[in-house]
Amino acid sequence: MQKELAGGSPPLNAPGRSRSLRAYVLVGIAIFLLAFSVRSLTWHDTRFEVGKVQSSVVGDYQRVAELLRQEGLRGFFSSSSSLADLNNLGHPPGYSILIALVRAIFGSSNAAIQFTQIVFDSLAAVLLFLIVFELFSLAPATIAGLFAALSPQLVWNSVLLLPDSLATFPILLAVFLLARSREKPRLTAFVMMGALVGLSCWLRANAMLLTGFIAVAVLLLHGKKHWRYSLAVIAGTLLIVLPLTIRNAIATRHFIPVSLGAGQTLLEGIADYDTNNRFGIPNTDMGIMKQEAEVHQRPEYYGTLFNPDGVQRERARMKRGAGVIASNPVWFASVMVRRAASMTRLERTRLLSSSPAVTHSPDTANSSRLVDDTTTLMRRCSAESPQAKFTFDPANAESLILLGDASKYGDQFLCERVPLKENTDYLLELSFRIPQGRMRVSVNDTVSDVLEPLEVKQPAEQPVQTIRLPFASMAASARVDFSNEASNAPPIVHVDAMNLYELGPARYLWTRYPRLLLHLLQRVFVTAVFLPLALIGVGLTIFRKRTAALIVLAVVPVYYFTVQSAFHTEYRYVLAVNYSLFAFAAVAIGWVVRFAYRKVSSLSVWERVRVRA
Numbered sequence: 001m002q003k004e005l006a007g008g009s010p011p012l013n014a015p016g017r018s019r020s021l022r023a024y025v026l027v028g029i030a031i032f033l034l035a036f037s038v039r040s041l042t043w044h045d046t047r048f049e050v051g052k053v054q055s056s057v058v059g060d061y062q063r064v065a066e067l068l069r070q071e072g073l074r075g076f077f078s079s080s081s082s083l084a085d086l087n088n089l090g091h092p093p094g095y096s097i098l099i100a101l102v103r104a105i106f107g108s109s110n111a112a113i114q115f116t117q118i119v120f121d122s123l124a125a126v127l128l129f130l131i132v133f134e135l136f137s138l139a140p141a142t143i144a145g146l147f148a149a150l151s152p153q154l155v156w157n158s159v160l161l162l163p164d165s166l167a168t169f170p171i172l173l174a175v176f177l178l179a180r181s182r183e184k185p186r187l188t189a190f191v192m193m194g195a196l197v198g199l200s201c202w203l204r205a206n207a208m209l210l211t212g213f214i215a216v217a218v219l220l221l222h223g224k225k226h227w228r229y230s231l232a233v234i235a236g237t238l239l240i241v242l243p244l245t246i247r248n249a250i251a252t253r254h255f256i257p258v259s260l261g262a263g264q265t266l267l268e269g270i271a272d273y274d275t276n277n278r279f280g281i282p283n284t285d286m287g288i289m290k291q292e293a294e295v296h297q298r299p300e301y302y303g304t305l306f307n308p309d310g311v312q313r314e315r316a317r318m319k320r321g322a323g324v325i326a327s328n329p330v331w332f333a334s335v336m337v338r339r340a341a342s343m344t345r346l347e348r349t350r351l352l353s354s355s356p357a358v359t360h361s362p363d364t365a366n367s368s369r370l371v372d373d374t375t376t377l378m379r380r381c382s383a384e385s386p387q388a389k390f391t392f393d394p395a396n397a398e399s400l401i402l403l404g405d406a407s408k409y410g411d412q413f414l415c416e417r418v419p420l421k422e423n424t425d426y427l428l429e430l431s432f433r434i435p436q437g438r439m440r441v442s443v444n445d446t447v448s449d450v451l452e453p454l455e456v457k458q459p460a461e462q463p464v465q466t467i468r469l470p471f472a473s474m475a476a477s478a479r480v481d482f483s484n485e486a487s488n489a490p491p492i493v494h495v496d497a498m499n500l501y502e503l504g505p506a507r508y509l510w511t512r513y514p515r516l517l518l519h520l521l522q523r524v525f526v527t528a529v530f531l532p533l534a535l536i537g538v539g540l541t542i543f544r545k546r547t548a549a550l551i552v553l554a555v556v557p558v559y560y561f562t563v564q565s566a567f568h569t570e571y572r573y574v575l576a577v578n579y580s581l582f583a584f585a586a587v588a589i590g591w592v593v594r595f596a597y598r599k600v601s602s603l604s605v606w607e608r609v610r611v612r613a
Contacts, residue, residue, distance in 0.1 A: 024133070027142050028126050035122035035149035038518055041511065043114055043159045044357040046350070048470060049449070050160055051110065057091075058161045064088050065099035077250055084251040086310035092244070092259045094202030095163035114159050120169045121158035125149040127172040128579050132586060134179040135549040140590030147582035152522040156349045157572055164572040167203035170196040171210065171556060171576050178217060179552045181229075185222055190229045193218075194236025201241055205258040206564055206573050211237035213559040217551050254311045262567070263317025264288060264305060269568035270324055273335045279324050284455050288317075332566075339569055340561035344534070344581065345527040347571040353446045354519040356511050358425045358470035360503035371426070371500040372418055377480065380416035384481075388412045393494060402482060404439060404491040409484050412439065412491075417477035418500065425503040428469040428480065430495065435459035437491025440483050447471045450485050451493055464496055472506040530585050537584030540591050553583050 051058060067075070067082050075081035082088070099113055106112035129145030148154060158165045174196040177189050197211045215230035222229055241258065248256040264285065271283035282288050285305060292313060293302035300308060325332045383389055387405035390413065404412045420426060428443055434451050436459055442448035449467045457463065471478070480498075484491060541550045557580045564574060 023138065027138065027145070028129055031129050031142075031145035031149050032122050032126050034146070035125040036118060037514075038150060038352060039118040039121060039155050039158050040115075041357070041515065041518070042155050042350075042352050043111075043118065044508075045353045046159055047111065047114075048358070048362055049468075050114075053160050054162060060088075060091065061096050061161070061163070062099060064091075064093065064096035065103065068093075068096060068100040069104065077247055079251050079253065081251065086252060086260065086306040086308075087304050089248065089252065089256060089260045089310070090306055091163075091261070092202050092205055094199075095166065097202075098163075098166070110161060113161065117158050117165055121154060121165045122149070124154075124165070124169045124172050124579070127169070127176055128583060131172070131176050131179050131552070132583050134176070134182075135546070135552060136587060136590065139593065140586040143589050144583045144586035147525075147586060148579060150518065150521050151346075151525055151578065151582065152349050152351050153347045153525065153571070153578055154575065155352070155522075156347075157575060160572075162572065163203040164575055167200045167207065168576045168579070170199045170203075171207060172579060174214065175552060175556060178214060178221075178555070181218070182221060182548055185226070185229060187229070187232050190218060190232035191236040191239070194233040194238075195240050196236075197233075198237040198240025201237075201258050202244065204573070205261070207559075207576075208241075208258055209563050210556070210559045213555050217555040220551050221548055252311075256311070260306050260310055260314050263314040263321065265568040266321035266566065267317050269339070269566065270321060270332070270335070272568060273338070281320075281324075286455055336562075336565040339565040343557070343560055343565070343569070343574045343577050344531055346525055346530060346578070346581075349571075350448075351522045352515060352518050353471075354512070354516045355444075355446055355474045356472045356506055356508045356515070358427075358472050358503070359507045360425045360470070362427050362429075362468045362470050362503075364503060368427070368501040368503050371420070371502050373497075373499050377415060377418065377498050377500065380418075381413045381480075381482075382415075384411040384414050387490075396496070400495045402439070402491070402493040402495060404437060404482075404484050404487065404493075406490045407484050408486050411481060411483045413482040415480040417479045420473045420476060420478050421502070422473060422476055423506045423509060424473050425506050426471055426473055426478070427501045427503055428471070429466065429497070429499045429501065430469070431464055431466045431497040433462050433464050433494040433496065435462050435492050435494075436489045437487040437493075438485045439487065439491040439493055440485040441467070441469070442481050442483070443469050443471050444473075444475075444478050451491075452485075470503070474506075474512065530581055533585035533588045534581045535584075537587035537591075540587060541584070553580050556580055 064083065067088070071078075071081050071083060075083050076093075078084065098116070102112050102116055125145050125148035128148045129141045131141075132144040133141035154165065174193040177193050177196075181189055181193075193214055194211050197207055197214065200207045200210075211234055215233045218230045218233055219227065245255070245257050248254065248258075267281050267288060268283050268285075270279060271277075271281040274281065274283075282291055289302050289305060293299055298308075301313070306313070381390065385405045385407070388403060390400055390402045393399035393401050402413060428441075430441060430451075432451055434453050436453060438450055438452045440448050440450050447469045449469060451465075451467070453459070453462050454465075478500075482493075538550070538554075541553075557577045560574050560577050
């Protein structure tokens with residue numbers, strides 16, 4: 001067999017690899033336990049606030065889940081059911097079905113759903129270990145598994161009340177079966193690959209065309225004479241997706257393969273890069289609804305994306321987007337290239353807190369001791385940027401106005417340290433209005449939240465919003481700071497109130513030690529570190545003529561680069577790309593480590609020879 005990169009290994013059933021089976025299993029278990037621990041600690045940090053992330057989308061999933069519990073299977077297939085409302089088809093029903101099942105077993109707590117996701121996301125780290133182990137050897141496989149276990153991007157998404165991390169698991173399992181098929185191709189395995197892609201589509205529709213790319217990868221791995229393997233992959237996907245398509249046709253009397261929304265995301269994806277607004281396309285859901293209501297003189301269009309006339313509106317959106325693409329093919333190709341490049345960047349996301357999580361509910365603030373108020377906190381702040389300034393609101397002497405600079409990121413205002421009790425839970429409560437821009441408020445660099453306008457309101461109509469930042473104080477003081485957060489305009493923040501409450505004694509203080517280590521490790525997960533490593537890993541794979549490994553690891557990112565890049569994209573849509581990034585980075589590190597080990601070993605042998613001489 002061709003020598004494997006980074007100390008390649010024989011097939012699993014070969015004598016050499018069978019001897020390492022115990023280490024193989026132990027490493028897999030260790031990766032799972034590490035991944036589960038990191039995600040559990042992150043859940044403990046964020047359990048009071050994750051419901052605020054994409055709250056309207058979370059509400060849609062939970063509303064459909066409640067309808068499923070009330071109306072059951074009969075309602076799911078009925079055209080007269082509330083589930084047949086086109087507004088309930090903006091997302092595939094798989095995640096809502098899962099929520100309904102989990103709540104039927106464990107009750108209405110979100111924790112049960114989150115820990116279901118945590119388990120599968122931890123298993124996804126193990127799957128990456130298995131994939132790389134199939135293609136290379138134990139060392140790079142272990143490194144890849146550790147990357148997936150620790151990655152703050154993957155960890156954060158696993159605790160959100162959204163299906164994105166769950167939808168990645170069946171895709172990784174399909175890739176693992178693709179890697180395994182090199183040695184013993186079986187028709188049932190190829191059907192399972194397709195079925196797993198179909199299962200992912202029940203959770204998120206983004207992977208709907210991935211089965212075609214896997215079918216092509218199968219042809220490249222096994223040759224054109226095994227074309228039936230590729231057909232088996234496609235058949236497996238149809239086997240899982242067609243029941244949903246048939247259900248949609250029965251319930252809505254329309255052909256909807258999985259869900260609605262492709263036209264909406266196509267238009268918003270064009271608008272994202274149309275900085276001069278040449279095409280007059282809004283870049284938000286509310287903007288699209290408002291424009292459609294005005295153009296068609298249908299006031300009822302404003303407020304809902306898909307009802308009434310959801311299918312017709314979606315087709316019109318697709319036609320409009322296709323017209324823009326046909327008229328501007330070179331520009332749109334550059335958009336796809338830029339968006340594909342953005343998928344290789346690691347998301348700027350929350351890290352695991354280095355201090356113990358708050359155990360007291362923020363809801364107890366009103367009955368807790370007030371430590372400081374707006375006057376004492378905000379008047380101790382000073383501008384960190386030369387262009388940033390703050391002033392008192394002429395309409396309200398108790399309110400301050402923070403004016404940030406034009407940078408996308410960077411510190412704006414820093415407050416003096418406030419004396420606190422050690423090992424105590426506190427809550428910072430901030431009431432604000434923000435007409436434009438985005439600003440992040442942080443306490444001790446451990447907890448933070450983003451201040452941003454509501455997209456449904458004009459700047460003059462922005463309401464007062466309130467955020468709560470609970471934190472455990474490990475020191476005798478705390479500091480509040482404000483910074484720009486991907487702001488598209490100089491931020492303007494009216495701070496109406498900022499109060500600091502003492503909640504009670506902190507608990508689980510022993511977790512500060514593993515938290516500190518994990519927090520430091522997560523700080524390494526930035527694009528500047530992993531993208532060069534991944535590119536080196538790709539280059540080494542090509543240089544060492546590991547064609548099969550390149551096909552297996554590249555099939556998912558190539559799909560997202562070429563298909564998803566045509567649509568509006570968020571980091572959570574393309575989480576599967578991160579796994580390939582970590583795999584190639586692990587290959588690069590594994591090769592460097594092995595190369596260094598061989599050099600050291602050869603020097604040691606030479607020293608022994610010289611001593612004997």
